[in-house]
Amino acid sequence: MKLVLPFVLLLAFGTPAWGQAVDSQGAKQLSDDLSRYIGKKALDSGILKISADGDAYRIAFDFNALIRANPSKDSLTFNLAPFAMLVKPRSDGSWSVSSDLAPNAFVDVEGPHGVRFSVSGSAFSGIYDPGLAVFTSGAGSMAGMQVTSRDPKEPMDLSVGAGTSSLNASKSAGGGVDFAMTQTIADFVETAIVDEGETGLKVPVTMKSPRVSAEITGNGVHTRAFLDLLGFAIANQDEASLKANQAELKSLLTSALPLWERLQYSYRFDGMSVASPAGNFGLADLSATTGIDGISDNGKIDCRIEATGLTVPQRLLPSWSAALLPTDIELSFGGANLDLDSMLRKAIEAFDLNRDPPLSDEFGETLIADFMANNPKVVLGHSTVKNGNIEVAMEGEMTFPGKKPEARMIVDVAGYDKIVQTLQTAAKSDQQAAQAFSFALAVKGFGKALPDGRLEWVINAKADGSVTVNGAMLKQADPVQDDPLTDPSDATAGDNGGAGAKLQP
Template sequence: MRHVLTTATSAIILALTTGASAADISQGGANAIRDNLNHLLPKDIAKSAPVTVTPAGSRYEIVYDFAKLLAKIKKEDFNIKGLAPFKMFAKPQDNGLWDLEGNNNLNVTGHFTGPDKKRSDFTYSVADMVFNSVFDPAISYFRSGDFSARDLKFTSSTDTEVVNISFGDMIYKLASAESATAGRLDFVTNGKFSTFAEQVSSEEMPPIQISADSLDFDAKVNGIAAKDLKEMVLFVLDHADQKHLTKESETKLKDMLGNAFPLLSSLEETIRLNNFAVTSAIGGGGAKSFGYHIKVDGPSNATRIGVAMDAADVTLDSVLVPADYTAFLPQALDIQFGVPGMDFAALGDEFMKMDFTKSTGDSEKAGQQAAEKLFPGGILKVDFPKVSAKSSVYDVEVSGELEGRVDTQTDYKLNASIVARDYDKTITAVQELAKTNPDMTQASFGLMMIKGFAKADPDGAQRWDVAIASDGSVSVNGQQIKGPDAPATDEAVSSDEAVPSDETAPSDDTKP
């Protein structure tokens, strides 16, 4: 819903680019905004003038008639009832920015026929959609804003499935500031959805209900080239129908790309579900909290994209899980991994060499070649600073790095550290389980054998430092337990090019 609100108000992107001040409100100004807004629409729809603008004191009143906007859609494929005009107010500031505000609601019903010729009925309602924001025509986006919605509900039904989704409230805030890099901006957003609930029922499975007390989100992006991005978007829209560009247009596009690069200096977003739960006829489960985090940072020639997920107080109650195995279900999870060393600078340089005046096929091939420049030497690295799972009978954590070539799945190397706390408790739990399940006897012996390779940390935890070299050899805590793989036979190698050279093989200095 946060994107629905911002997208709806962003529809005035091109209409507010003319200079104005609070003292300039006039019918002429209203007509200019109206004409610009209608000009953005397809010609057959624009003829019905679905957007009206009128002076309202020190601001303009802008009204969107959604019924007119959808009038050209085939009635047999799509129908909607209850659409009320969407109203907002725009007030120019003396500095070129605009104050935007609105208070609307939504309560519609309808149906549509999909490509599979099946009919879907829907209802969509929002009790209130309120926003107060500052819009910057120079970047065609908001510099700040407060957005909120109340009592959001959505229902979709077909002959075989019914989906109901609801939120109690939504709050979304946006702020921006000048970046440390001249001509660029930093944005910060945060918000919350409260009382989320979703019910799904169909002929193929029993009803499922998903719920959460709240969903929190925070995000920030630094050093974004907002003005240049706007120009690029407008350029793409203007040339969307062209199969390839003229030389003049290509030069203009590359100039914009050069000015915009790098598009941003860092990005970070966190989403967290609180008191998340899933229930169904075969059982249920959930977590006190479930979080997702993504971060992009580092210089353009050595960028890292990192992802993290965690869950606390995890529960699962299902007839599919025998009671004896319940203790082995994780009660807490923490998964962190990333892709470091991505060379977006080289990607950008290669992209600038592309010839956009040629056919689409040539451009796609050149684009693929440019993407390969992301990984220096064709080497892909994946680091995992922490992957951990805990239950009442185990506490294990893994960290390390995997390195391999992007063009093969066989040439790789791995360095990882595995740490197990209360390892004897884990062995005892498996031995107890083996008394009633003989199949677990082998697992019990395996755990004891693995313990023989471990070394003790100062806190008493068991540690295994595992190294898999590119030649296939494996060592644990410095002790080799498997030698190098046998060299490939002549029959298995189609050409000398199939064998990685020393220059392109993964480096030997990889560390966890």
């Protein structure tokens, strides 16, 4: 369903609400309107066929026609019939869309690098609003899906059980569309053969999860602008037409900004196990979230990864390390002060498709300099690594003054004495532990005791190469490098008649 549903969204994305009558003339009008976004070739070659079907229009997809129009050197076998959507006009100008997308379908690409994709019991229904160019509601389901790759080097089998999806959208107060889409699948299983390269070993790895879910949300998404750009791309597929109409392209690109206000994508594995010859790895829960601002003069990107209940095969680690191995991890990172708006607007205004390249290297360097002038930063948000009573927390940021990195990070640890004691005990019989124990003592010497018993390290790395920890100098600034081609003692007017510095051989 994850692969099939976007196809339906794309088809319905361009469906215009031109009228409510359902007849052959209406089917022709709908075909003409859709051709702006899919091209007349898809209709003329029979890939898409639109006809009246009772009180709705049937949009049928013919895979045989697609293969004839796009021949491939690899043999292709498929069973995707029936594949059709019913779109029914509603009194409010929207459309009801429904389809048994793939009741029992497969696509099989033959050959040494072939792949077989199959899905069963997949269906979708929803309401499409042509004014917003988006589904305002929708729901989908499938009975199962399988993907098999026959790559001779790293074959793979993927299967999932029953799944459901839903989506909702509405007009955004600030313009564009707000939407939310969720998807859940059961019984995720992926088996792959990992090629170890020079050793020639083929290592089987199987990953399982009883439940996987995903969610995508968007605020202020410029769906209509995307649709206009799609129409322009279809109408200007040849190079001459694209060059002749680049003024329109620039206008459409500018109108599409900032693309969206905010997009966020997250997924979650409710339990995960990984079986390999080295043993079994496990997680009680794994999730990841990424948020991206639209194009702005002060945008940001946020990423967060959370994992709990980590277990690893004991034979891979020395016995003393079990008490120190992280079991729960929260990692937050991203970027801030990202001025992409100025860059894109200047690039849109300056590019010329009649030049090669459309933008000069010098212009690109200017854009980068302007971007860096806004002081972009890499941000490490509050992140933690835990095991029982031991917790390592950290946060910080990095900037690039003068094109050189400068960073500040704060690290604090609860239970540091337990770390030292564990290493001290293990050091009596393990050389690695002995080395780690010496390092842990040295690090503790730089730490600052906090009222709650934690130890804290404030680390500052300057652009000149110097590093301090809690104010103590750990590394001096890098020496200033003179230009090896010049000798300052020769840069006098008397030495060369005022011609400046001499080049040294």
